[in-house]
Amino acid sequence: MPRDEISAAVQRELTVFARRVRGLPSRLQQQLPFVAYSMLSSIEGQEGCRSVDLAALYRLDKSTVSRQVGDLERRGLVARAPDPARGRGQVLRVTDAGRALLDGAARLQRAELARRVVDWSDEELAAFASALQRYNAAEPD
Amino acid sequence: MPRDEISAAVQRELTVFARRVRGLPSRLQQQLPFVAYSMLSSIEGQEGCRSVDLAALYRLDKSTVSRQVGDLERRGLVARAPDPARGRGQVLRVTDAGRALLDGAARLQRAELARRVVDWSDEELAAFASALQRYNAAEPD
DNA sequence: CAGACGGGGTTGTAAACTACAACGTAGCAG
């Protein structure tokens, strides 16, 4: 199979995946919309990050992140504090309530994924993970 | 590495990818928003499909597809005709103008992908394609 | 040290995308 066809297949499958995900505002988790959940999860993953870091990770406008973080704070799921190291900006931290909610959601999400890849070997799954990681790590533009 | 951690990595990378894609309404192609483009591309990929097929592919509500196909038709990029085989519904076809636009966009998209995976071997890329395909093929719920 | 600079964040505004619900239409089966 020529590389062009392989590329086309990658393109096609990535598109299907992307389009499918677009439409789940809250289908994944009733308590928290997908977007808020993923944001919260990232804050937990890199404790002490700032809004601008999240914007960079997801390539979002800072205004978008601002609103989402504000929403999470209003729900009592994250807390903001001035950044002692860099002076400017605020560091984000997941509260206990946030962590609790995250644990519950993570369990559901893990179950869903596990069901999808139930017949994959550990090696296959690991290869998939590293390929995705490599793909995401590539710089755009 | 235990399977749980592998799964978590897959989850994390899929989320990053999904969130990044969400925000490109038209960044990919000035002439046509991403969503319209992918819809048009799918119609070309399975000539003779109906709106309901696209809804199934992307797990979208039929109303959403209806509006998007309507938009494409208004732009003169697709044409609708009654379905001779199944009686009900309309088959979709990409017009010449649609195909021309698609060719231009595909070239850009291919270039972008090629740049991202420039240092991947054919085998690695093929493995990525089939893993994505396998993942997408799994039934939800 | 005063003023410019710029990074981080917020708010106003408008657009795209989507779902759900209600409805219309037309094959198809009894």
Next chain:
DNA sequence: CTGCTACGTTGTAGTTTACAACCCCGTCTG
């Protein structure tokens, strides 16, 4: 013929996003 069902459209509302304009406050420069 009558009901049923698949396919599609329209009304409506919610979420997510970008862009632009703005504010705040460290940091740098003269």
